[in-house]
Amino acid sequence: MLWFIESVPMTTSTSLQLTGFFFAGLLTLPATAGDFTVERVTGGLQRPVAVTHAPGDSTRLFVTDKLGRIKIVRNGGVVNPAFLDHSAYVNESGEGGLLGLAFHPDYTNNGYFYISYTSGSGNGDSLISRFSVSATDPDLADPASEVIIWGPLPQQHVGHKAGDLHFGPDGKLYLAIGDGSVGGDPDNHAQDLTDPRGKILRFDVDLPWPHIPTDNPFVGDATALDEIWSLGLRNPWRFSFDSGTGDMYIGDVGQSTREEINFEAAGSSGGVNFGWRCREGTTCFGSGNCNCSNPALTDPIHEYDHTVGCSITGGLVYRGSAIPGMVGRYIFADFCTWRMWSFAVVGGVATDLREHTADLDPGDGTALRYAVGFGEGADGEVYIVHHYGGELWKIVPDCGTDNYCIANPNSSGAAAAMTSTGSSSVSANDLTLFCTSASATQFGLFFYGPNQVQLPLGDGNLCVTGGIQRLSPPLLTSGGGTASRPLDIAAPPSPSGQITPGSSWNFQFWFRDPGFGNAGYNLSDGLSVTFCP
CATH class of the missing domain: 2.120.10.30 (TolB, C-terminal domain)
Known part of the structure; x- marks a missing residue:
């Protein structure tokens, strides 16, 4: 498999690491919206x-x-x-x-x-x-x-x-x-x-x-x-x-x-x-x-x-x-x-x-x-x-958000889903990412990238590719399986993850799910966001 996640068993002092995200044949430069x-x-x-x-x-x-x-x-x-x-x-x-x-x-x-x-x-x-x-x-x-x-x-x-x-x-x-x-x-x-x-x-x-x-x-x-x-x-x-x-x-x-x-x-x-x-x-x-x-x-x-x-x-x-x-x-x-x-x-x-x-x-x-x-x-x-x-x-x-890609059910009994609040305005910088129906009280991580894909990964599907940007540190989901993180456009994880007006980026949430499925982790669906000035 061209994708892998390196995970360290979770304790109060350890955290998940996502490394080596790439896909053969796809560019890792930020894609921009044509719509x-x-x-x-x-x-x-x-x-x-x-x-x-x-x-x-x-x-x-x-x-x-x-x-x-x-x-x-x-x-x-x-x-x-x-x-x-x-x-x-x-x-x-x-x-x-x-x-x-x-x-x-x-x-x-x-x-x-x-x-x-x-x-x-x-x-x-x-x-x-x-x-x-x-x-x-x-x-x-x-x-x-x-x-x-x-x-x-x-x-x-x-x-x-x-x-x-x-x-x-x-x-x-x-x-x-x-x-x-x-x-x-x-x-x-x-x-x-x-x-x-x-x-x-x-x-x-x-x-x-x-x-x-x-x-x-x-x-x-x-x-x-x-x-x-x-x-x-x-x-x-x-x-x-x-x-x-x-x-x-x-x-x-x-x-x-x-x-x-x-x-x-x-x-x-x-x-x-x-x-x-x-x-x-x-x-x-x-x-x-x-x-x-x-x-x-x-x-x-x-x-x-x-x-x-x-x-x-x-x-x-x-x-x-x-x-x-x-x-x-x-x-x-x-x-x-x-x-x-x-x-x-x-x-x-x-x-x-x-x-x-x-x-x-x-x-x-x-x-x-x-x-x-x-x-x-x-x-x-x-x-x-x-x-x-x-x-x-x-x-x-065409600023706004769209869900794409299929998420598989997890231990919550449902499939994790990406949502957001705020706007997709770069100048307003008020977008907050949400994931609902993930596994309860487990560590997870939001990440984003320029390209869309649907590939089996763990017990779910990977929906994002092309130069992954990790929004660290990892988060602990709530008892209801919810996680959220404000997206700070002014401070991207790396220069290649800079969000600009007119660009389109894809977001997803990875989370641990021990005791369910075979891999011990799962993912949400994807959320595509086209950003306005």
Whole structure:
């Protein structure tokens, strides 16, 4: 057996020792939780579509709505009046509206921010405009400061305008724009290099108009528009840059069979063709004169069919600190089925897909539905926009406790069970561990570790592994078989046992049980605790 306990017969002056806890093939470093839940930050919004923050601003979030307004959210409430009310100039019919917002990287000094929206009548015209913050009030924009950066582009149909807007790690401004159709891209915009639709466009807003970076992939090509960065997209509803690596992720809404996420590694020189309308995901759509086997077409790193969902909402890579187990994972959703997933990208390949749909119900009678956009706060924590509910939500650690693993009966006639009182807050440091229904008036010991297991040990099961931390000294159970110990987070048994916000640890109680069973000792079940800030 790979596990053993060295025990010394108990007297009033001797104590139990647990030594040599290890398990072949398992790491002994603290594990961190990958599970999260969501909490409602605020309501009172009207058809919101995007959320972001200004560089260096940790106190405010900025939420755009389809009608043409930008609202500030501060301290869990919506600030009135709106930061910008451009609704008189926004055509929000169909899939139009105020669709994107990005702050200049040097916003602290120049006060510039950029919006993408549709204006005019009919199906609307797509454009990017720059505005300035008010010279006298940081919570207000100057509505008279508009400068058109790109457009207006007349739209022929009501659909597929996309409109997400972000500054990349290179300081350039990127716009996602859909193929402009209501289905099938009948005009083949996405593959037409003389048309901006169905593309990612790239601008250098610090250069004079037309703001074209000299290193855009089609600069100097008379058969292509200079602003095009990548092509072959249908309706790129939300893209993002990984704030840790600079990689680009693009959620592209499918036609009738596939939803997809496209990936472009940091340092790319652009010109990537993601395949639409020749391919839908990795399937051959085959519309127009195209070769579905063309090696120049780039497949998505992840796709799902319409038995799973029907309209992807592209997300972002988590780079916050509250949920360490989620760091580096791309989180995304499906708008119409209310589902959510995450995966990690390793070497350009999506791996370890996890579903988080159950995490969208925090259990307090509220629930996150219709996730239409993801955004980051200045601290890298993730926020989600609930379109029809008019709400802003936040991903937070799923703090709390759960019992796991099976305990066997002992001389008490029952199986020992772990419980706790207090909270799982690291800052509060008020968690007390309890074990009930253990053997009466016997010595025992609480211990914890990062990993879960269920292996026969003594007359019970070992539930904890991966670098065991012993909470010494041993305790004497009561006449009713109960033991308790406050957990002092500030004084771990060893540095490797340090408990931090967002981490998940597993606790168990070992106790002597002479005269019962064969081994003379037993164990409780396991208690998993995810810790909050």
